[in-house]
Amino acid sequence: MPCFATVGPLRAHGARRGGRRGENIIVSGDDPALDVLMELLGSAVYAPRERYRRGKSIRTVAAGDEDAVTLGVEAARRVLASTGSQQPGAIVFATSSPPVLGLSLARLVSAALDLPPETAVMDVSGAARSGSAALLAASHMDVPLVLVVFADLGRAAPNTSVDLSLADVAAAMLVAPGSDGPMATFDRHALVGTGLADSWWTSDDEERINFADLRLAEATLAPACQAVLATLEIEPGTGVPIIISARPALGDRIARNLRAMGFSGASCEAQPVGYGGVAQVAIDMVNATDATDAGGSLVVLQCSDVCDGWLISTGVDATGTRRAPKSDEVVHAVVEPKLLDLETYLRRRGAIVADGPLRPPTAPVSDAAVARQARWKYAMVGVRCSACETRLLPPGPICTSCGGVDLVDDRVAEVEGTVAHSTIDGLAVRPGDRQVVIIDLDGGGRLRATAVEADGLLEPGRRVRFVLRRSDDGGLPNYLWKASVVEVTQ
Numbered sequence: 001m002p003c004f005a006t007v008g009p010l011r012a013h014g015a016r017r018g019g020r021r022g023e024n025i026i027v028s029g030d031d032p033a034l035d036v037l038m039e040l041l042g043s044a045v046y047a048p049r050e051r052y053r054r055g056k057s058i059r060t061v062a063a064g065d066e067d068a069v070t071l072g073v074e075a076a077r078r079v080l081a082s083t084g085s086q087q088p089g090a091i092v093f094a095t096s097s098p099p100v101l102g103l104s105l106a107r108l109v110s111a112a113l114d115l116p117p118e119t120a121v122m123d124v125s126g127a128a129r130s131g132s133a134a135l136l137a138a139s140h141m142d143v144p145l146v147l148v149v150f151a152d153l154g155r156a157a158p159n160t161s162v163d164l165s166l167a168d169v170a171a172a173m174l175v176a177p178g179s180d181g182p183m184a185t186f187d188r189h190a191l192v193g194t195g196l197a198d199s200w201w202t203s204d205d206e207e208r209i210n211f212a213d214l215r216l217a218e219a220t221l222a223p224a225c226q227a228v229l230a231t232l233e234i235e236p237g238t239g240v241p242i243i244i245s246a247r248p249a250l251g252d253r254i255a256r257n258l259r260a261m262g263f264s265g266a267s268c269e270a271q272p273v274g275y276g277g278v279a280q281v282a283i284d285m286v287n288a289t290d291a292t293d294a295g296g297s298l299v300v301l302q303c304s305d306v307c308d309g310w311l312i313s314t315g316v317d318a319t320g321t322r323r324a325p326k327s328d329e330v331v332h333a334v335v336e337p338k339l340l341d342l343e344t345y346l347r348r349r350g351a352i353v354a355d356g357p358l359r360p361p362t363a364p365v366s367d368a369a370v371a372r373q374a375r376w377k378y379a380m381v382g383v384r385c386s387a388c389e390t391r392l393l394p395p396g397p398i399c400t401s402c403g404g405v406d407l408v409d410d411r412v413a414e415v416e417g418t419v420a421h422s423t424i425d426g427l428a429v430r431p432g433d434r435q436v437v438i439i440d441l442d443g444g445g446r447l448r449a450t451a452v453e454a455d456g457l458l459e460p461g462r463r464v465r466f467v468l469r470r471s472d473d474g475g476l477p478n479y480l481w482k483a484s485v486v487e488v489t490q
Helices: 068-082 105-112 130-139 214-231 250-260 277-291 342-348 367-372 374-379
Strands: 003-006 034-046 050-054 057-060 090-095 120-125 146-152 169-177 185-193 242-245 297-303 306-313 381-385 407-411 417-424 435-441 446-452 463-473 476-485
Touching: 034 068, 034 130, 034 277, 068 090, 068 105, 068 146, 068 169, 068 463, 068 476, 090 105, 090 130, 105 120, 105 374, 120 130, 130 146, 130 169, 130 185, 130 277, 130 306, 146 277, 169 277, 185 214, 214 250, 214 297, 214 306, 242 250, 242 277, 250 297, 277 297, 277 306, 367 374, 374 381, 374 476, 417 446, 446 463
Parallel strands: 090 120, 090 146, 242 297, 446 476
Antiparallel strands: 003 120, 034 169, 034 185, 050 057, 146 169, 185 306, 297 306, 381 407, 417 435, 417 463, 435 446, 463 476
């Protein structure tokens, strides 16, 4: 079941910004199709570098220290970088594979992006349709900008056909509720619930996904899609592009049924690196919107146990030129992908358990230390001396060069650096955390960090950037920043 947790006001349905406000609830009108009116300002997609291939099937594979939060943070960083200095007033985080229960994952994403503590946060998790639910919640928020983050890990029995059809991937959208500007705009939303348990998983089954019979799902969801299209006032024969966002094989079957009903524009987008779960609807929206002509309309149908339909219009600027959302095509044009062998993949998925180093257990992270250095830990915010420009990492109360106390915040998470030294820690708990590097940062400062996804020992002079990854302490995910090699786009 989806779980909603929110901080901050929501707009009542149908109200424009500045109109009547709801009291932390969503008020539905009598019309079964909701006029959401939400502009898409920017989008980004992040897929891990590593891949596993068997025959013609290939899927993305999250690193051993990646989860839904770290994937989502990477996608969010990309969309904020592509849209400039616009800062969201709220974050909605959607996933069906939360790394931990009880914590606000949206708040972790907000902290990693160094957003103000009063930023409204909402978590939508636990259901296959969490992506559409997150967009619907964002459309009712009474803030100028909302960052919607979608992230999921595809989980099935390792190396099976179902497993190879899934993907570990994340996407992010920056949207403006109540706005219908010159870019792509979400106009209307409609949904039809079914009695179909299309996909489900339990903790007793190691959260491995189970799918309903394909023919049953097709027979149930095709009429539901037709009903949604009727609610959105999309008639057969109009030729409006209709994108089916569904699990593998099911989308093609539903599209074929809709074409037989007269909806000639129905199709299912290719999933070159696997089905992205909750993030798939966002990926399909981004790709379909970028491919649609200026001033046109399209419909995206997310099909699971509920069929969600989104009517989207593509905008033009004052000169009539198409202004498409800024989309990161990393899913379709991967930068230097790394293929895993079968043994490494099975170890990554926990099917093969390796003995750890012969060392005492590591001490858990100190809650007091985290509280004192929260911005450094989560957002990598150091300080710089105003007098001598010395950068202090981690931050301290006094400049180590001149003794000055006039220090200003200096976030280095987006700063790149050059490897000065590297070594191997043979007693590291995680196999992927064994390389330690000393980094000279651009603009000054030196920092020690763990290097991830490096092919061999990094030589001095290699360029690196920082990425948020996790480390486990007593079962509680502990997040910290590590160094990743800067790849050159081919």
